[in-house]
Ligand SMILES: O=C(NCCCCc1cc2cnccc2s1)c1cc(-c2ccc(F)cc2)cc(O)c1O
């Protein structure tokens with residue numbers, strides 16, 4: 736049977752990356768996507784912006800919406816302080832299966848909780864199921880037409896506190912216009928746009944960083 740692109744990406748990680756070395760896993764995926772097949776990982780250019788936001792936030796509790804193959808999961812987890820936890824949601828079980836193996840190969844599995852399911856179902860369960868109080872950082876990289884809905888859902892569920900940081904991928908391409916409109920005009924957020932490019936291409940894209948003011 737034909738392999739899928741995530742399976743071919745995983746094979747490249749096993750072949751090229753050193754087990755237990757997150758940076759080598761990130762490098763192997765970027766090489767695969769630059770030389771073999773495009774894939775919707777955040778990529779290295781936007782990934783460096785992600786790294787800087789994670790480092791400056793120094794989060795104890797992180798939520799990632801949209802795991803895909805675990806590329807940004809590994810980037811984030813490799814920068815977390817000891818005992819910090821990252822919960823990542825993926826709705827596609829085949830992608831989740833690949834991501835689990837990428838995360839394990841990188842040696843960051845004990846910092847990561849991968850949950851298979853949809854954001855609308857799981858965000859309301861975060862406190863009761865995982866003992867989450869609030870998230871210090873949320874990386875939005877799932878369905879672009881759910882960024883706004885899920886941000887409002889997180890507010891309603893009391894999952895954001897003063898200083899919580901939202902970082903949204905793809906706010907230019909594919910775009911999340913309703914999210915940008917809301918977050919840039921809301922008095923409850925201070926937003927900043929980081930201009931960049933769509934992963935592995937010259938197309939315009941960028942990340943929107945928004946701090947919840949409470
Ligand atoms: O769709 C994108 N990412 C979302 C996949 C949604 C799956 C999930 C839904 C869901 C719901 N609940 C919980 C977890 C999850 S995971 C995406 C697409 C492009 C792109 C594609 C073609 C193109 F020409 C130009 C850009 C680039 C990107 O960086 C992306 O992130």
Ligand SMILES: [Mg+2]
Nearest residue numbers: 777876904905
């Ligand atoms: Mg993305």
